[in-house]
Amino acid sequence: MWLEKLKLNKSLVRSITDEGFISPKEMQARTLTRIVGGQDIIGIGPEGCGKTSTYILGVLNKLKQGFEDAPRALILVPDKERVEEVMAEIERLNKNKTIRVVGLYAAPAIESQLNALADGCDIVVATPDRARAIYLKLALNLNKILMFVVDDAELIVKQGxxxxxxxxANSIQxxxxLVFSEVIHERLEKMIDPFMRQPVLIEVEELGETTVSTHPQLLYQLPxxxxxxxxxxxxxxxxxxxxKTVVFVNTRLTAEKVYNHLKVRLKxxxxILNPVFFESxxxxxxxxxxxxxxVRVLIIADELQGNLDLQGLPFIIHAELPEDKQTFISRIINSDSGGEEVLAITLSTDFELPVVRRIEQAIGQKMPVADLPEDLIVDVEQRDPERKVQTHKAPKETEERGAAFHEKKASNAKDYNYSSGLKAKMNKKKKH
Known part of the structure; x- marks a missing residue:
C-alpha cells in the first residue's frame, strides 16, 4: 500500500514498515500522493489523525539525500516542546543519516543554534518568531527551500x-x-492566503463511537x-x-465580567456562585x-468548583469551554431519561473550535451549529487603537457572510429530535 499507491521511495517504505506502520491513515492516504505531486495542501484533522507523520514522510521522500549546506525544508510549529516532538518524530522515521535537522526556538544562548545552521542542515524545525529573528540576522538561508510547512497552525494564530x-513565506521565491491544523477559520485563512497557491483542502473527521447519552446540544460560533x-x-x-439557567465560565474574574454586563438588564x-467582589x-x-x-440565572466559574448537581435545570450554557474536556462532558451527560428535557448551549470563538472538535471526538457526535439571531449585535475588533470599535447587526440570510461563519457541512445538517416543549421554547412559544 505505502509503495504502490502513495509513491514513497523504497528506503522510506522500509523504515515505515520497521516502525510498525502497516497501512496509512486516512490523512496520509488522501494527502501524501498530492504532496509527492507538488501541490499546496491545507490538511484539517483532529489530534492523532496523522498530520505530523504525513508531512514528515512527504519531506523525507522529497529530500532523499542530505547534501546541501542551506536547508531545503522549513517546518514552523508553535513552541519549543513541539519543535522537540517533531525532531524526535523525524529521527524515528528517518533512516538516512545524511539528512541533518536543526531546531530553532527561544533559548538563552542563540549562538549554538547559529553554529548549527552554519555547519549545514537539510531540515529546520522552528518557532516562527525565532526563525524570523535568525533570518533577519542573515543566518537562516531560505534560498534553497523546497517545502514550507506550518503545523498546528491554529495555535500559531492563537499566539499572534x-x-x-x-x-x-514571502521571503522564499x-x-x-503545506499547512496542517485541527480547524480552519477566518484568522487562519487570512494568514495563509498571501502565500498559498491554489491549495487543496483535505479534511478528515474521526469521531469515536457514541458511548454516552447527552442532552440535546446547540453550538453558536461567534467572532x-x-x-x-x-x-x-x-x-x-x-x-x-x-x-432556570446556569452559565459556565473559566475564571471568577470572567464571571464578574459576565455578571456586570447582564445585571443591568436582568436586575x-x-x-454568581461564590463571587470575588462583595458588591456582586x-x-x-x-x-x-x-x-x-x-434568581433564574447563575454564573459559575470553574475555579474552586467541584462536581455540581445540575439535574432539573432546563438550560446549561457554556460561555467558555473548560480546559478539561471531561469537565464539559460530565455536565451534558443525560443521566435522567425520565426527567424534563435539558438543552446544552455552547458559545465558541474560532480559538475554541479545537476544544469543540476534541469534545465531539470523545462523545462520538457533532454539535449542531445554530444560526445567529438576526438582531444579534456582532462586535468587530479593530487593530487601530485610534479607531473606535464598530458594531453591526448579524447578517441576514440574503447577505454574504464572512469567512468566520462557514456554511454548515452535511454532517451538521441534522433534524433535531427535540420534544414539542423544547421546540416551543426555542421558537419562543408557549406549550399548549
Missing part, C-alpha cells in the same frame, strides 16, 4: 505569530506549502467574547423561556439557586 509566518456577551443578553432577556434575577450578588451553593424564587 501570523506576521513572522507570512514574512518567512518558490516552494511547496469574539464581546459578541458572546451580546448573545447571552439576547437569550437570557426572555424570562419565559430561560427560567435581581442574576447571581452571590449565592453560596447550587442548592440555594434551586430554592430561590427570584
Amino acid at each position: 505569530l501570523q506576521l513572522p509566518v507570512v514574512e518567512l 518558490k516552494c511547496q506549502h 469574539n467574547f464581546r459578541t458572546k456577551l451580546n448573545l447571552l443578553s439576547l437569550l437570557l432577556d426572555d424570562a419565559e423561556i430561560f427560567t 435581581g434575577e442574576i447571581a 450578588a452571590g449565592l453560596e451553593s447550587i442548592d440555594e439557586f434551586y430554592e430561590s424564587d427570584t
Whole structure:
C-alpha cells in the first residue's frame, strides 16, 4: 500500500514498515500522493489523525539525500516542546543519516543554534518568531527551500505569530506549502492566503463511537467574547423561556465580567456562585439557586468548583469551554431519561473550535451549529487603537457572510429530535 499507491521511495517504505506502520491513515492516504505531486495542501484533522507523520514522510521522500549546506525544508510549529516532538518524530522515521535537522526556538544562548545552521542542515524545525529573528540576522538561508510547512497552525494564530509566518513565506521565491491544523477559520485563512497557491483542502473527521447519552446540544460560533456577551443578553432577556439557567465560565474574574454586563438588564434575577467582589450578588451553593424564587440565572466559574448537581435545570450554557474536556462532558451527560428535557448551549470563538472538535471526538457526535439571531449585535475588533470599535447587526440570510461563519457541512445538517416543549421554547412559544 505505502509503495504502490502513495509513491514513497523504497528506503522510506522500509523504515515505515520497521516502525510498525502497516497501512496509512486516512490523512496520509488522501494527502501524501498530492504532496509527492507538488501541490499546496491545507490538511484539517483532529489530534492523532496523522498530520505530523504525513508531512514528515512527504519531506523525507522529497529530500532523499542530505547534501546541501542551506536547508531545503522549513517546518514552523508553535513552541519549543513541539519543535522537540517533531525532531524526535523525524529521527524515528528517518533512516538516512545524511539528512541533518536543526531546531530553532527561544533559548538563552542563540549562538549554538547559529553554529548549527552554519555547519549545514537539510531540515529546520522552528518557532516562527525565532526563525524570523535568525533570518533577519542573515543566518537562516531560505534560498534553497523546497517545502514550507506550518503545523498546528491554529495555535500559531492563537499566539499572534501570523506576521513572522507570512514574512518567512514571502521571503522564499518558490516552494511547496503545506499547512496542517485541527480547524480552519477566518484568522487562519487570512494568514495563509498571501502565500498559498491554489491549495487543496483535505479534511478528515474521526469521531469515536457514541458511548454516552447527552442532552440535546446547540453550538453558536461567534467572532469574539464581546459578541458572546451580546448573545447571552439576547437569550437570557426572555424570562419565559430561560427560567432556570446556569452559565459556565473559566475564571471568577470572567464571571464578574459576565455578571456586570447582564445585571443591568436582568436586575435581581442574576447571581454568581461564590463571587470575588462583595458588591456582586452571590449565592453560596447550587442548592440555594434551586430554592430561590427570584434568581433564574447563575454564573459559575470553574475555579474552586467541584462536581455540581445540575439535574432539573432546563438550560446549561457554556460561555467558555473548560480546559478539561471531561469537565464539559460530565455536565451534558443525560443521566435522567425520565426527567424534563435539558438543552446544552455552547458559545465558541474560532480559538475554541479545537476544544469543540476534541469534545465531539470523545462523545462520538457533532454539535449542531445554530444560526445567529438576526438582531444579534456582532462586535468587530479593530487593530487601530485610534479607531473606535464598530458594531453591526448579524447578517441576514440574503447577505454574504464572512469567512468566520462557514456554511454548515452535511454532517451538521441534522433534524433535531427535540420534544414539542423544547421546540416551543426555542421558537419562543408557549406549550399548549
